[in-house]
Amino acid sequence: MxxxxxxxxxxxxxxxxTSWEALGAGxxxxxxxxxxxxxxxxxENAGGVAATAATYGADKAVVCEDATLATYRLEPxxxxxxxxxxxxxxxxxxxIGTTSGRELLAAAAADTNSGLLTEATTxxxxxxxxxxxxxxxxxxxxxAEAVGSPAGTQFVALRGRAFKPNAVNAGATxxxxxxxxxxxxxxxxxxxxxxxxxVGAVNLTDAAIIVSAGRGIxxxxxxxxxxxxxxxxxxxxxxxxxTIQPLADVLGAAVGASRAAVDAGFIPYAHQVGQxxxxxxxDLYIACAISGAIQHLAGMRTSKIIVAINKDGEAPIxxxxxxxxxxxxxxxxxxxxxxxxxxxxx
Amino acid sequence: xxxxxxxxxxxxxxxxxxxxxxxxxTWGDAAGVVNPWDEYALxxxxxxxxAGGGKAxxxxxxxxxHNEALKHSLAMGLDQAIRVxxxxxxxxxxxxxxxxxxxxxxxxxxxxxxxxxxESIDVGSDQHNYQTARKLGWPMLSYVSKILEVDYAAKTIKxxxxxxxxxQVVTSQLPAVISVLKDINEPRYPSFIGIRKASKxxxxxxxxxxxxxxxxxxxxxxxxxxxxxVREGEAEMIEGTPEEQAxxxxxxxxxxxxx
Numbered sequence: 001m002x003x004x005x006x007x008x009x010x011x012x013x014x015x016x017x018t019s020w021e022a023l024g025a026g027x028x029x030x031x032x033x034x035x036x037x038x039x040x041x042x043x044e045n046a047g048g049v050a051a052t053a054a055t056y057g058a059d060k061a062v063v064c065e066d067a068t069l070a071t072y073r074l075e076p077x078x079x080x081x082x083x084x085x086x087x088x089x090x091x092x093x094x095x096i097g098t099t100s101g102r103e104l105l106a107a108a109a110a111d112t113n114s115g116l117l118t119e120a121t122t123x124x125x126x127x128x129x130x131x132x133x134x135x136x137x138x139x140x141x142x143x144a145e146a147v148g149s150p151a152g153t154q155f156v157a158l159r160g161r162a163f164k165p166n167a168v169n170a171g172a173t174x175x176x177x178x179x180x181x182x183x184x185x186x187x188x189x190x191x192x193x194x195x196x197x198x199v200g201a202v203n204l205t206d207a208a209i210i211v212s213a214g215r216g217i218x219x220x221x222x223x224x225x226x227x228x229x230x231x232x233x234x235x236x237x238x239x240x241x242x243t244i245q246p247l248a249d250v251l252g253a254a255v256g257a258s259r260a261a262v263d264a265g266f267i268p269y270a271h272q273v274g275q276x277x278x279x280x281x282x283d284l285y286i287a288c289a290i291s292g293a294i295q296h297l298a299g300m301r302t303s304k305i306i307v308a309i310n311k312d313g314e315a316p317i318x319x320x321x322x323x324x325x326x327x328x329x330x331x332x333x334x335x336x337x338x339x340x341x342x343x344x345x346x
Numbered sequence: 347x348x349x350x351x352x353x354x355x356x357x358x359x360x361x362x363x364x365x366x367x368x369x370x371x372t373w374g375d376a377a378g379v380v381n382p383w384d385e386y387a388l389x390x391x392x393x394x395x396x397a398g399g400g401k402a403x404x405x406x407x408x409x410x411x412h413n414e415a416l417k418h419s420l421a422m423g424l425d426q427a428i429r430v431x432x433x434x435x436x437x438x439x440x441x442x443x444x445x446x447x448x449x450x451x452x453x454x455x456x457x458x459x460x461x462x463x464x465e466s467i468d469v470g471s472d473q474h475n476y477q478t479a480r481k482l483g484w485p486m487l488s489y490v491s492k493i494l495e496v497d498y499a500a501k502t503i504k505x506x507x508x509x510x511x512x513x514q515v516v517t518s519q520l521p522a523v524i525s526v527l528k529d530i531n532e533p534r535y536p537s538f539i540g541i542r543k544a545s546k547x548x549x550x551x552x553x554x555x556x557x558x559x560x561x562x563x564x565x566x567x568x569x570x571x572x573x574x575x576v577r578e579g580e581a582e583m584i585e586g587t588p589e590e591q592a593x594x595x596x597x598x599x600x601x602x603x604x605x
Contacts, residue, residue, distance in 0.1 A: 011511055074476075074486050099509050103476040103488050110444055110477035115565025118471050132569065137469045141363040142371065144469065145569040152565055157473075189485040189519040193504070197512040205510075209604070251605070269529060270508075275359050275467060276382050276528065284604040295359045301574065305604050307595065308581070323598055324581045325591045335592035343596050344605065 003038040003060065003088065004030040007081065007095035007104065008053050009072070013045035018096045018206060020056045020165035025123055025158055026094050027057050027166050032125040033091050036060050039174065040084065042077060043069040047176070054174035057166035061174045066181035071192055072100050074107060079182040082111035085153055092131060092148075097157035098205075109155040115148045116155040121162040121281075121302070131156055139275040140298040160205055161281055204254050204273065209284045211248045212256035212273055212300075213240065213329070215264060216289025216311065221330055236266035243330060244288065247337045250346055256280070256300075258290045274299035288329040292317030309333065347400035347458045347498050350451050351391035351424065352478075353384040354406050355415045356468045365571040380415045383463030385533040386526050390493070391461050392423050393531065398458065398498040401425040405450050407435070407443055413549055420544035421536030427547065428454070432554040434561040437568075442561040444477035449557035451482060458498055460523040464489065472525065479523035487518055491529040496520075 006026040009016040023039065030037040038060040039053035050061035062084060068076045077100075085093060085108060093108070095101040097118055109116040120133035129150035137144045148154035204210060217239040224231035224238075240255065248255050256273040257266070273280055275295040285303035290296060292308070292315055300306070301320055308321035309332050318324045325332055340346070357363055361376030380388070388404065395402035404419040406412035407430045416427035430450050435442055451457050460482070465472035472488075479486035492506040494515065501520040506513055508527060536544070554561060584594045599605050 074488075078480070099489055102472065103486065106440070106473040106476035107480045107486070109473075110441060110480035113441060113562055113565070116440065116473055117566055118473055134572075137571070138357065138363040138371065139359070139467045141574070142365055143572040143574060145572060146566055147569050149565045149567075154565075189522070190487070191517045193515040193517055195512060195514050203510060284599065293360075294362065305599070305602055307599075313583075318581050318583075321581045322602075323595055324583045325595065326583065326585075327588060327591065331588040332591055335588040336595060339589070339592040339596045340605075343600070 002035045003090045004033065004035055005038050005040050005084070005090045005093040006058070007093070007101065008039050008041045008049055009096065009098060009101055010041065010043050010045070010049055013043070013048070015049045015052060016096070016098065018098070018160045021160065021163040022094050022096050022158055023053065023056045023058055024165045025163040028123070029092050029094070029125055029131065033129055035091055038062060038090070040081070042080060043072070050174060050176055054172045055168050055170055057169070057172075058174045061176045062179055063176055064179050064181055068181050068183060068185050068188060073188065073190055073192065074103055075188050075190060076181060076183045077104050078107035078111065080179070081108040083182050084179070085112045085114070090153055091129065092154045092156060094156050094158060096160050098160065102157050105155045105157045112153060114153045114155055116157065117146050117148055118157040119159050120156050121159045123156065123158070123163075135159070136279070136302070139295075140279055140301060159281070204256055204271070204278045204280050207254035207280070207282050209251045209253035210256045210273070210280060210282045210300075211244055211251065211253045211286045211288065212258065212290060213244050213261060213288040214258035214290035215260040216329065217244070217261060217266060218264070219289070219328075219330070233265050236261065236264070239330070240267055243333050247286070247333050247340070250337055250340045250344065258293070258296050260293075287317050287321070288333060290317055291315045292320065347398040348454060348456050349391045349395045349398070349400065349402045349459045349461065350454055350457050351384070351387050351402065351404045351419070351461045352406070352447060353388060353404055353415045353419060353463070354381050354408055354466055354468075355379070355412050356381040356466060359467070365573050369570060371571050378411060378414060380418050381463055381466050381468070383465055383467070383528070384415070385463070386528055386530050387461040387463040388419050388422055388424060389531045389533040390526050394459055394461070394493070394496065395425065397496060400458075403428065403454055405430060405447070407431065407446055416549050417544040417547065418536060420547050421540035422534055423540060427549050428552060429549050430552045430557070432561070434554055437564065438561050439564045439566045440474045440477050441565060443474040444481045445559050445562055446554060446557060447474065447478040448481035449559040450552065453552070453557055458501065458520045459503070460484070460521070462523070462525040464525050464527055475523065475525045482521075482523065485518045485522045487516060487522060487524045489527055490524045491527045493530070
């Protein structure tokens with residue numbers, strides 16, 4: 001069964017929508033190599049997810065529904081993926097490089113002594129069947145072009161939001177093969193004891209629009225109440241809650257922040273964009289009172305459209321921006337929120 | 347028991363990294379620093395070795411420049427440093443790194459915990475973390491934000507992991523490999539005495555022959571490094587009162603079809 005495998009990541013029985021982007025990239029590779037595109041779906045409701053994968057372009061599906069695979073864990077998933085790769089010698093294995101996808105592909109590649117290309121933002125297949133990718137390196141400051149060896153199975157972890165899903169064909173079906181899990185529960189060294197979904201989850205990497213603020217968020221014209229502890233922190237937190245968040249809400253955007261804002265205690269680390277935070281590439285990135293330190297720029301410079309709002313017209317962020325607005329975020333952002341509400345009819 | 351921490355030198359985060367005319371990566375005269383994520387791994391190594399009554403051993407795989415990261419680690423208070431390098435590792439990929447790393451852990455011996463920083467900010471990404479765990483045949487706990495309990499006698503560990511959907515509490519058998527996040531601790535600064543001691547340390551270098559392994563043939567190769575496309579100077583400055591600026595910006599964003 002020579003094929004291109006795409007791992008469809010699931011959570012609580014539903015596919016992670018970015019997995020459809022991996023099928024989009026997989027289609028290109030499979031067509032060039034003249035082999036079928038096979039979706040791999042493990043865990044709860046694998047059959048249902050496989051049926052949806054067919055509508056996103058999978059020709060075939062390999063499913064494994066087993067209690068040990070209900071929630072993703074590296075050890076049982078990697079053992080199964082490595083076994084499938086060893087048995088079927090697929091030309092390539094693709095997945096989105098989420099926290100799970102990147103370790104799963106790396107593990108199965110190590111188990112089968114295969115090559116792995118990660119963080120791919122573009123991909124092409126040469127006439128010899130070698131997969132060539134471009135990926136950001138040095139925290140996004142430069143790019144590297146790397147190539148796999150067509151002699152073996154080529155593993156490729158794709159950057160989310162870099163590839164387009166195939167058009168949905170609602171009537172399409174895939175030929176499904178059911179396989180058994182490899183590891184029994186008592187052979188798995190890890191147990192998930194509990195899970196707590198993040199309240200107001202910050203999924204910066206998946207966000208199409210991000211509104212970010214920097215240290216200047218503390219220049220809030222409101223006065224901090226007398227019992228507010230550190231007035232700068234109060235002003236900044238009020239700014240995030242009552243100025244940045246309403247703009248994010250009207251845009252359906254995630255809220256980001258610079259390292260300076262995180263280090264000052266204005267907002268939790270989960271919001272940090274930049275070299276030691278999240279690397280993001282949304283369609284629209286609105287940077288409010290962010291001067292544009294090189295570490296921050298590294299984390300967001302591949303955004304499609306960057307809007308910079310800053311009091312200092314000389315701030316480095318303007319060099320990267322498509323649109324620049326010099327002024328006070330506390331005047332511009334509320335005006336922008338009001339204008340968007342009016343224009344988007346919200 | 348022993349704890350092994352892997353580290354390496356990366357360019358300072360403030361450095362301007364570029365591809366020179368010769369195709370090589372340069373960061374001018376900016377300093378090389380310990381990979382920023384590794385600071386948390388090194389601190390956790392010190393804490394865990396103390397908790398388990400053992401030693402914290404730091405390992406770097408790479409040419410001589412990485413001794414700087416090892417000296418920094420010793421100055422922080424790690425007990426022992428080893429550098430692994432071999433001509434056969436030149437131009438190799440993560441499979442070779444993982445093979446060498448796993449062999450180094452086996453040679454050090456009596457290791458209960460291997461700690462990596464979340465990722466390496468140069469070209470390394472994070473795949474070598476996971477692949478080292480697989481070459482050891484040990485469980486991998488990535489993105490650990492807190493170690494909740496460790497019992498080095500019973501060989502169990504309980505950690506909190508941060509994944510996309512939220513927080514997960516996981517128990518695992520030891521020995522295990524973990525990668526740690528920034529939230530896990532507050533890395534200490536090297537002490538003055540530590541720096542003096544570290545500057546005199548002689549760091550042993552192990553070859554692949556010392557480790558008794560061969561580097562697997564690379565399955566991927568680098569074609570070239572490239573500078574980012576230039577974006578500078580394309581900004582359209584939108585002027586006027588805040589209301590006028592907002593209206594004009596929304597016009598542009600609707601034209602760009604990003605809303």
